[in-house]
Amino acid sequence: xxxxxxxxxxxxxxxxxxxxxxxxxxxxxxxxxxxxxxxxxxxxxxxxxxxxxxxxxxxxxxxxxxxxxxxxxxxxxxxxxxxxxxxxxxxxxxxxxxxxxxxxxxxxxxxxxxxxxxxxxxxxxxxxxxxxxxxxxxxxxxxxxxxxxxxxxxxxxxxxxxxxxxxxxxxxxxxxxxxxxxxxxxxxxxxxxxxxxxxxxxxxxxxxxxxxxxxxxxxxxxxxxxxxxxxxxxxxxxxxxxxxxxxxxxxxxxxxxxxxxxxxxxxxxxxxxxxxxxxxxxxxxxxxxxxxxxxxxxxxxxxxxxxxxxxxxxxxxxxxxxxxxxxxxxxxxxxxxxxxxxxxxxxxxxxxxxxxxxxxxxxxxxxxxxxxxxxxxxxxxxxxxxxxxxxxxxxxxxxxxxxxxxxxxxxxxxxxxxxxxxxxxxxxxxxxxxxxxxxxxxxxxxxxxxxxxxxxxxxxxxxxxxxxxxxxxxxxxxxxxxxxxxxxxxxxxxxxxxxxxxxxxxxxxxxxxxxxxxxxxxxxxxxxxxx
Numbered sequence: 001x002x003x004x005x006x007x008x009x010x011x012x013x014x015x016x017x018x019x020x021x022x023x024x025x026x027x028x029x030x031x032x033x034x035x036x037x038x039x040x041x042x043x044x045x046x047x048x049x050x051x052x053x054x055x056x057x058x059x060x061x062x063x064x065x066x067x068x069x070x071x072x073x074x075x076x077x078x079x080x081x082x083x084x085x086x087x088x089x090x091x092x093x094x095x096x097x098x099x100x101x102x103x104x105x106x107x108x109x110x111x112x113x114x115x116x117x118x119x120x121x122x123x124x125x126x127x128x129x130x131x132x133x134x135x136x137x138x139x140x141x142x143x144x145x146x147x148x149x150x151x152x153x154x155x156x157x158x159x160x161x162x163x164x165x166x167x168x169x170x171x172x173x174x175x176x177x178x179x180x181x182x183x184x185x186x187x188x189x190x191x192x193x194x195x196x197x198x199x200x201x202x203x204x205x206x207x208x209x210x211x212x213x214x215x216x217x218x219x220x221x222x223x224x225x226x227x228x229x230x231x232x233x234x235x236x237x238x239x240x241x242x243x244x245x246x247x248x249x250x251x252x253x254x255x256x257x258x259x260x261x262x263x264x265x266x267x268x269x270x271x272x273x274x275x276x277x278x279x280x281x282x283x284x285x286x287x288x289x290x291x292x293x294x295x296x297x298x299x300x301x302x303x304x305x306x307x308x309x310x311x312x313x314x315x316x317x318x319x320x321x322x323x324x325x326x327x328x329x330x331x332x333x334x335x336x337x338x339x340x341x342x343x344x345x346x347x348x349x350x351x352x353x354x355x356x357x358x359x360x361x362x363x364x365x366x367x368x369x370x371x372x373x374x375x376x377x378x379x380x381x382x383x384x385x386x387x388x389x390x391x392x393x394x395x396x397x398x399x400x401x402x403x404x405x406x407x408x409x410x411x412x413x414x415x416x417x418x419x420x421x422x423x424x425x426x427x428x429x430x431x432x433x434x435x436x437x438x439x440x441x442x443x444x445x446x447x448x449x450x451x452x453x454x455x456x457x458x459x460x461x462x463x464x465x466x467x468x469x470x471x472x473x474x475x476x477x478x479x480x481x482x483x484x485x486x487x488x489x490x491x492x493x494x495x496x497x498x499x500x501x502x503x504x505x506x507x508x509x510x511x512x513x514x515x516x517x518x519x520x521x522x523x524x525x526x527x528x529x530x531x
Contacts (some may be wrong), residue, residue, distance in 0.1 A: 005088040007100035010063050020061040025075040027486040034104035036097055036524045040315040045338020045416040047078055049366050056316035057278040061086045068093035101369055103520035112308045115341045115525055116193030117514030122530040123200040128212040130224040135522050149189050149197035150303040157228035164235050167332035169200045170198050171205045173236040175243040181208035188214035192510050201333050205250040219503055235384045244327055244514045251332040257527040260335045261347035271320055278319040284330045294356035300363050307337045324349040342524030375446045377461040380470035391430040397445045398436030400485040406474035408435055408467055414482040416445040422482050423453045432457055439463030
C-alpha cells in the first residue's frame with residue numbers, strides 16, 4: 001500500500017536534521033518550471049539506473065513528488081521493488097505544495113545558484129564588468145583570466161586568452177598559473193555562481209594578488225558585444241611541488257577557520273558500518289587520476305561538478321559526505337562550499353589515498369536486474385533483416401539528446417513514461433523493437449508494459465552501441481519525436497523568443513534568487529568563513 005505525506009508533514013520533515021530524501025520524479029523540463037527548493041530531480045524514466053548511487057542505503061526515508069499526475073505512485077512502486085522500505089508520496093504533488101503556501105522555484109541547480117547569492121552577499125567579491133575587463137586586457141597592465149568552469153564548457157566559448165582552472169584547481173594550481181603577486185586576476189564562469197565561488201576561494205586562500213569576478217561571466221561578455229574564443233586548450237597541468245605545498249597550507253588554514261571536519265580511514269570505516277546513516281565518498285580529482293587509482297566504493301566528482309550539480313551525486317539530505325583527493329586541496333575547497341550550502345555532515349579524508357588499497361578503472365556502470373522480465377531480445381543482425389523487408393518499427397526510449405546524436409536509422413523517439421500511451425494510440429501490425437544507447441532502458445520500458453502491448457515488443461540487445469559495433473551506420477539529426485522533448489533542458493540563450501532578452505531575464509532571476517529563497521523561509525545556507 002502506498003503511503004502519503006501531506007505538504008505540511010513534508011515541510012516539517014525537511015526542517016529537521018534527520019536524514020531523508022525528497023525526490024521529484026518529473027523530467028527536467030517540467031521540474032524546471034517549478035519545484036520545491038530541496039527536491040532532487042530523479043526522472044521516473046531513469047529511476048532504476050540512478051537511484052542506487054544517489055540513495056545507497058535502502059532504509060533512508062523518502063518522499064516523492066511529481067506534477068500531481070500519478071508518476072510519484074509509479075516511482076514508489078518501483079522503489080518498493082528495489083528494496084527501499086520507507087517511502088511516501090507527497091499528497092497532490094507540486095500543485096498541492098504550492099496550494100499549501102510553499103514556494104516552487106523555476107530553473108535548475110537552484111540551491112547552488114541561490115548559494116552563489118549568499119556567498120556574494122557574505123564574502124563581498126570585487127566585480128569587474130566585461131567592458132572594464134576588455135579595456136584592461138588591451139592595456140599594458142598585467143592581467144590573468146581564469147575560467148572556473150569544466151573543461152567542456154570552457155572549450156565551447158571562453159574569454160580570449162583565459163586559462164581553464166575548474167573548481168578547486170584555482171587554488172591548487174594558482175602559484176603556477178599566476179607566479180607574479182602583482183598580476184591582476186579575474187575569475188569567470190558562464191554567469192555568476194562558479195565565478196563568485198572561484199574568486200572567493202582565492203580570497204579565502206589569502207593569495208597576494210588582486211582578485212576580481214567577471215560580472216555575468218561569458219554571458220555578460222557576449223551581451224557587451226564582445227567575441228568569445230572557442231576550442232581553446234589552455235588547461236592546467238600537474239602543479240609543481242612548490243605550488244602544491246603552498247596550496248596545502250592555504251587549504252589547511254581554510255579548514256581550520258571554517259571548522260571543516262577531517263577524518264582518517266579508521267573513522268571512515270566506522271561511518272560506512274553505521275546502518276542508520278548514509279555515507280557518501282567522492283573523489284574530486286580528474287577522471288584520469290581517478291581511473292589510475294581510487295579507493296573502492298568512491299565515486300568520481302571532478303571539476304567542482306558536485307558543488308554546482310549535487311543532484312548528480314547524492315540525494316540523501318543531512319547525510320555524511322566525505323571528500324577525497326591526493327593532497328586534500330581540492331577536497332577541502334569543495335568541502336568548504338558543500339558544508340556552507342547545508343548539504344549535511346561534510347568531511348575531508350585527511351590521509352587521502354595514502355595507506356589505502358586502490359582499484360583502477362573508471363566508475364562502474366550501474367547494473368539492473370532483468371530476471372523478472374519476459375523481454376525478447378534480438379541482435380543487430382536480426383534487426384537489420386527486419387528493416388530490409390520493412391516489417392519493423394524501431395522506437396528509441398533513451399535520452400533525446402543521445403537519440404539526436406546517433407540512432408538506428410528511421411527510429412522514432414518516445415519517452416519511456418509515455419511509451420504505453422503511444423503504443424495504444426498507434427497500433428502496428430509488424431514487430432516493434434525498442435532501443436536505447438545501451439539497451440538497458442529499452443528492457444525496462446518493455447517490462448513496464450503488460451499484454452497485449454508487450455506481446456509484440458522486442459528489444460535490441462546492446463542497443464545503439466551494439467548496432468554500431470556490428471558495422472551499421474547510426475543516423476543523427478532532429479529525427480521524429482512522438483512527444484515533446486521534456487528531458488532536454490534549454491539554456492536561456494537557446495529558448496524560444498529573443499535570445500538577448502531571455503539571457504537578461506535569466507540574469508535578473510539569478511540576482512534575486514536568494515531574496516526569493518529567504519522570503520520563502522527556506523534558506524539552508526551557513527556562513528562558516530566570512531566575518
